[in-house]
Amino acid sequence: MSSHKLRVDMFDLVSSIARIVDMMSPAVGSHHMQVAYLADRLSEELNLSDDDRFELYIAGALHDIGAFSLQDRLDLLEFEDTKPGEHSIAGSLILDTFKPFSPMAQLIKFHHVPWKNGRGATQGGESVPMGSHIIHLADRVAVQISRRTPVLGQVRGICNAISARSGEIFVPEHVDALLKIAKREYIWLDAVSDSIEVILRRTVVHQRRELTIEELVDFSRLICRLIDFKSEFTASHSSGVAAVAVQLAKLAGFSRYERRLIEIAAYLHDLGKLAIPSEILEKRDTLTEDEWFIMRSHVYYTFQVLEPFEMLRAVSSWGSLHQERLNGTGYPFGLMADDLPLGSRIMAVADVFTALTEDRPYRKGMTPESTTAVLQAMVDADELDKNLVDLIFNHYETMNQMRDTAQKEATREYHGFQTDLQRCGK
Numbered sequence: 197m198s199s200h201k202l203r204v205d206m207f208d209l210v211s212s213i214a215r216i217v218d219m220m221s222p223a224v225g226s227h228h229m230q231v232a233y234l235a236d237r238l239s240e241e242l243n244l245s246d247d248d249r250f251e252l253y254i255a256g257a258l259h260d261i262g263a264f265s266l267q268d269r270l271d272l273l274e275f276e277d278t279k280p281g282e283h284s285i286a287g288s289l290i291l292d293t294f295k296p297f298s299p300m301a302q303l304i305k306f307h308h309v310p311w312k313n314g315r316g317a318t319q320g321g322e323s324v325p326m327g328s329h330i331i332h333l334a335d336r337v338a339v340q341i342s343r344r345t346p347v348l349g350q351v352r353g354i355c356n357a358i359s360a361r362s363g364e365i366f367v368p369e370h371v372d373a374l375l376k377i378a379k380r381e382y383i384w385l386d387a388v389s390d391s392i393e394v395i396l397r398r399t400v401v402h403q404r405r406e407l408t409i410e411e412l413v414d415f416s417r418l419i420c421r422l423i424d425f426k427s428e429f430t431a432s433h434s435s436g437v438a439a440v441a442v443q444l445a446k447l448a449g450f451s452r453y454e455r456r457l458i459e460i461a462a463y464l465h466d467l468g469k470l471a472i473p474s475e476i477l478e479k480r481d482t483l484t485e486d487e488w489f490i491m492r493s494h495v496y497y498t499f500q501v502l503e504p505f506e507m508l509r510a511v512s513s514w515g516s517l518h519q520e521r522l523n524g525t526g527y528p529f530g531l532m533a534d535d536l537p538l539g540s541r542i543m544a545v546a547d548v549f550t551a552l553t554e555d556r557p558y559r560k561g562m563t564p565e566s567t568t569a570v571l572q573a574m575v576d577a578d579e580l581d582k583n584l585v586d587l588i589f590n591h592y593e594t595m596n597q598m599r600d601t602a603q604k605e606a607t608r609e610y611h612g613f614q615t616d617l618q619r620c621g622k
């Protein structure tokens with residue numbers, strides 16, 4: 197069964213992630229898509245190969261993915277780089293955990309390295325890919341574009357600012373390419389268009405890749421790290437939910453293949469948290485009403501990203517419905533029991549069980565007695581599926597053990613990531 201192939205369009209996958217990361221604030225606009233678009237126009241002008249262009253598109257669309265807080269994202273929109281290092285390394289470390297994305301991880305790692313008249317060809321003994329310098333240029337052009345005045349009136353100023361830094365900050369050949377494409381008005385109008393993703397879909401050389409179910413599990417694990425490593429508070433949550441959900445699915449009679457799908461759904465169930473600033477995820481005090489609304493919206497964003505993927509239909513409905521309750525009091529759809537498939541009921545139970553039992557930096561997980569009482573109360577209120585909760589009660593020890601082991605492993609990985617981050621940042 198594990199030889200199942202799924203047709204996945206990498207363009208669609210990457211664009212959806214870029215879109216969600218940019219939802220963090222309207223102030224961020226569509227920065228990732230803009231950089232991907234400008235990098236693609238530059239690489240077209242520079243006659244790069246289709247493969248190189250596609251790698252640059254992915255790297256451009258995800259380049260600031262390692263900037264977890266809203267403040268970091270806003271700082272990066274300043275034209276003069278102030279703290280370029282950490283987010284580049286964080287993004288590259290996470291992307292590098294998925295083999296097919298290793299080349300893009302290298303591009304992202306160095307996307308703020310100045311050219312320094314040729315000395316920027318290497319950094320810390322490593323060679324800096326030319327693509328990193330292209331992303332750097334595209335990024336610095338994008339941050340200068342304002343939506344407050346007509347974009348065509350800004351072109352001269354932007355080109356002057358970039359030209360003044362040719363050689364010192366940017367590769368002169370890349371600056372020449374920019375000055376050439378800058379004469380084409382449509383490029384600027386595309387860059388500020390609300391349809392930029394549609395335009396990109398037309399211009400980027402598409403690569404449709406077939407992923408095996410195992411590759412898709414690996415890819416979702418990468419996304420899981422992006423989601424969970426945003427904050428120490430959530431660092432191992434989705435891994436815990438995955439362990440519990442897979443075990444519950446097994447007891448409920450799911451096939452091997454379906455269990456792989458439920459594992460993917462668990463890794464992705466909090467995908468929408470990519471749109472939530474880490475300032476809110478990490479807040480120790482009670483959230484304000486507005487912050488709570490922002491937090492709740494993550495489930496809707498998970499749905500928005502996953503729903504268009506035909507081949508991930510089951511994953512999408514299982515993952516996006518994890519806050520729905522059988523009695524209709526859940527969100528964001530308020531569905532009733534009849535509309536909640538077994539997979540999403542499993543996800544809801546696994547999510548609640550993990551949230552109750554996991555340790556957080558500011559509090560210990562609940563005891564079995566308290567956990568059981570809360571779950572039972574939720575069954576009595578017709579919120580969670582009784583049969584599934586009974587499965588937890590009947591296998592409490594094993595279930596909790598599996599969750600704990602998975603979360604310890606994820607926490608170790610998280611600390612390894614933090615250590616690497618500090619080591620590379622030096």
Ligand SMILES: [Fe+2]
Nearest residue numbers: 259260272307
């Ligand atoms: Fe950046």
Ligand SMILES: [Fe+2]
Nearest residue numbers: 259260272335
């Ligand atoms: Fe950027």
Ligand SMILES: [Fe+2]
Nearest residue numbers: 465466495518
């Ligand atoms: Fe959630």
